[in-house]
Amino acid sequence: MNKRLIYIILLLFSFRIHAATVQKQIHINKGYFAALDTTYFYYLSYNSDSTFSQQSVLITLMQNDSLVLQIYNHDSVDHHFFIAGKASQKIASNGSATVRLLFTQFGINLFYDDLQFPKNMYLGLSGTIAVLEQGRDTKNFYWNLRDHQKQWNIQEGNTINLSQYDPDYFTINGQSFPVVQNDSLVKIMGKVGDTILLYMVNSGLSAHSIHFHGYHSRIVSTTSKTLKKNWEKDTYPLETMENIILELIPDKPGIFPVHDHNLVAISGGGRYPNGMLIMMEIK
Ligand SMILES: [Cu+2]
Secondary structure, eight states, X not given: OOHHHHHHHHHHHHHHHHOOXXXXXXXXXXXXXXXXXXXXXXXXXXXXXXXXXXXXXXXXXXXXXXXXXXXXXXXXXXXXXXXXXXXXXXXXXXXXXXEEEEEOSOEEEEEEXXXXXXXXXXXXXXXXXXXXXXXXXXXXXXXXXXXXXXXXXXXXXXXXXXXXXXXXXXXXXXXXXXXXXXXXXXXXXXXXXXXXXXXXXEOSSSOEXXXXXXXOEEEEEEOOSSOOTTOEESEEEEOTTOEEEEEEOOSSOEEEEEEESSXXXXXXXXXXXXXXXXXXXXX
């Protein structure tokens, strides 16, 4: 076989491995969110099947993957699936729709329901599509930050009034400390010298400022208006709908808290500690 033919075959083969088509389902479910003090909230969620879960689906892809999403709406009203600059799809009540997307850029894509904005997003309709870089051996963690005001969630159909927003519950991927420690996508664990990436999005209505004890991390990318790529810091303020990817290479072992520096967010219904707090473990 001549060299050019071998080269072409290898090239075709490499495209095959590096560009997959990933099929996923997203189900829009309504239900009740359970806070740790046994408070229940009316809630909406993007889930991987038709069973309600207060933890949104997380989709991870490799760069250059195509995504075929089948979206089902089990609610009695219409919803949208929206990604800025990429997707805007209506899903009628009790209907479904197919969305096809190609992701060539490494990074975070926030998807949410832009209907009655920001109400449906606030009620839980947001999630993350994380696009990972080819060929990097990293330990990856994913945080979706959200805040809640109990009075707004007592029942379906409540109106929300942003001028009087005063959230009293705070979650990472739909759960709060200490239960959130059981979520292996949230609790940062690793060894000295590991390359740890934290993909973080704020889909709450409040600003949050995540602070690491023990380590500084490098900003790999961010949509923040104030933070810059490659800054090394230990606190990262995110406004609503902003995202960030952090790279942490631990230089020492230890168990350290990572938490929102806005300290009300490490409480829940007035109880402390709760909310946006984890204990990170580095061996
Ligand atoms: Cu602290």
